[in-house]
Amino acid sequence: MRKIFQYWTDTYFLFARDLEKEMEFDYRIPGGYSLIIIKSEKDVNLDSLCSLWAKAYHSSKNSLIVKNRVKSLIRRGDVCFCVLFQGKAVGMAWSGGKKAIQEIDFAQILKREKLAALGHHDFVDEEHRGHGFQKILSLSRVNYAKKNGFTKYYVFVGVKNAASLKNLAKVFNEYKIVFHLKIDIPLRTFNFFPGANRENWALCQENNNLRQACE
């Protein structure tokens, strides 16, 4: 029987970058690899992208469920930045706009933002880590969002994810810590962000608690 009341808590670093400011997008893709931007199902070998997704989210064993999930993100209008190696998808980072923000629970803190883009579902296959792909993919999606009229870019990272924090601190200018409480009752979900108004933005470059979390 379904529980009547369930709750979850989590803490994130929320990174932001102002796309109206000038910025450099200097990155080089290592030899043997290529980067593609997937805007429609035709842009990629869907089976390859789905097997990378299945690797990233171990629970996704059923290939039909994975395929439907990946297709639903593309249909929602999200774009996938994908690293290919010998024709196989080995890294991905997704990017969405208003619809993504509306549908992702912890992104509800951004629901009143106008022209904001959100990065989500970053993953690099273990065998291909260490080349800085998350940084490359993130720079690429931020650049793409800027070209497509977005004025702000956001991404959430779990406080214990040192590798991701290190990479994204190089791409984004500022961050703040966000506490998320999600409560489910039948037919309704509530998202709360305790203390959100009290948290200030801090610069990623400063010597601060972000640096400690990266160690």
Ligand SMILES: CC(C)(COP(=O)(O)OP(=O)(O)OC[C@H]1O[C@@H](n2cnc3c(N)ncnc32)[C@H](O)[C@@H]1OP(=O)(O)O)[C@@H](O)C(=O)NCCC(=O)NCCS
């Ligand atoms: C996060 C992730 C995409 C990064 O992959 P990547 O781009 O290949 O990044 P790297 O492995 O090169 O690591 C980047 C940095 O973190 C460091 N790092 C890697 N693992 C680390 C760990 N466990 N603890 C501390 N630092 C770590 C690396 O040394 C490197 O540091 P440097 O820039 O100073 O050299 C990859 O680890 C991954 O797919 N993880 C699982 C999914 C995930 O966490 N997604 C992000 C959700 S926000």
